[in-house]
Amino acid sequence: MITIDALVKTYREGESEVHALRGVSLEIKPGEFTAIAGPSGSGKTTLLNIIGLLDDADSGKILIDGRDIQTFSGKERARFRREKLGFVFQTFNLIPVLTAYENVALALNLLQISAKEIESRTIAILHEVGLKGAENRLPSKLSGGQQQRVAIARALVKRPLLVLADEPTANLDSVTGEEIMKLMLELNKKHGTTFIFSTHDPMVMLYATRLIKLHDGLIVSDERR
């Protein structure tokens, strides 16, 4: 479903160059629950951002669903993210003025979907992530774990092709982090949604059905479990 070939990304800041990715190639199949692990600075975020159409690679090829996303215009990128991609962030990134329900519904509001369907899908996913009863709370009135659940619901409510999660548990305690991993895995199994998440937490890696290790912008190991 995702084919990445010889992806290179170099950041230039004045004189200095940082080689964030130095030829990454990999293939991800539909429904995989993939962890990208590696020390800080190894290029995890950079890779996820490029797959998520938030950043451009300098060279290499990347096909998602058979489409060469590097040829997309700005408008097409926004549309692709809107329709096909879900994001989960390390810092949850909920919109503070919107309730849990509204944060999730926002993802559907951007699509051409009837109000009725938006409501039923939003309610259903919020129940699935275990937030029944918290629908009308603002993010500030939710715990970190609950906020991340809202974010997961927001990513999944559009039934995306792919969910990208950059260190989704880094801001949570280990117990809550584990709960979040269980939830993601459960949703992956239930809906068959493809997940790619990054982490340096060995506990989190245990949940992955595929573990890719990055080091200095190169893949050093790739194992399916």
Place this chain on the structure above:
Amino acid sequence: MSLLTMAYRNIFRNKRRSLLSGIAILIATMSILLLFGLIDGMKDDMKKNLIDFYLGNIRIRNAQYTAYEHLNPLMLGVPLSSSMNALAGIEGIDTIAPRIKLPAGLIRDTETGLLIQAVDFEVEKKFQHIDVYLKEGRLPESPDAREIVLTKWLLNKLNVNLNDKITLLIQTKTGGTNAMTFRICGVLEYPVAMLNSSSAYIPLRVGQYFARMDDLVTEILIKTKPAVDEKLMAQTIKMLPELQRDYEIKTWKEINEIYSFFEMAQGIYIVIAIVFFILASTVIINTTLMVVFERMKEIGTLGALGMEGGEITKLFFLEALIIACVAAFLGAIAGNIVGIPLAIYGIDFSGAMQGISMEVSGVVRLKLSLVNTVLVFCYSIIVSACAVLIPSRQAAHIKPIQALRST
């Protein structure tokens, strides 16, 4: 979940800052409304004064008179009876006031000059409401009474009192001199400084006899009925066979340039208003810039969710626009509330107007109008909307990746 709701809720995230932006726009709207009200009030006041006291809607004079005005050429007059007959056939005339302007000297130990006007007091009651400005005494008893009404200011200047007798010396139409004694029967007080320093009235017939004018007057002033086109009427009067040649027939606007200048300056007021609104908008521009900067992470999140730049711009634009609309609305209301006492009691400029020869009253009443209120409200919103578009568009140029990194 519409953008509008989101924008609305965002307003309350930093109440003090939103309030500050709003207050700047509110004050600007209110001030401009009051300024426009004041200008309109002044214009109305000046118009009324010019028409009532000086020019009528239309003034008829001998064509040569204006050229020799400094000499007060009595022989260059307008024949009264024939003119009145001719004007009787014209539709839309409310009142006709014939006046004779007579320069006179006061005979005493020393000589003091003053300009007296011979008028028909019955007509002037209607024309300039002279009875309203009568503060003491009464108007002349009959058209033939040798009585004079003066302003209080002249009374003081001439050092005379009510009921005193004064003897005035004039040059007649034919160039001879003539003197006549008048009893001061009434004291006037006008709201216009210029009138107070120069108004002295005697009965028309007495004046005609005094100056040997026969049937002549120096000018005939015409007041039109409401909603009559004075320009058109002046044209019609010019066509009358009796008045076709030898007479100058002009509307008050043609004669007085200051008022026309006021009208021409209308465009300048609008520019002043817009500049004022732009200044007020700097506060909201600044606020919006800060807001965009502070909510960088949200901009990134919305971008990642697939919201396009235009939509994100709209979000910030709407937030500022709501503030601007509410503030402009409240400013328009505040302007009217503050304006009401100023419209009723007026603003006293008599100190400032001292010595300024303009036909504006010492106390100017604000003129509030719905048209101005709506206009100023719209200006305020349009200018602040345009202003706020600049920082709002900034939000669209931010790439999601940059915005997300700024956490």
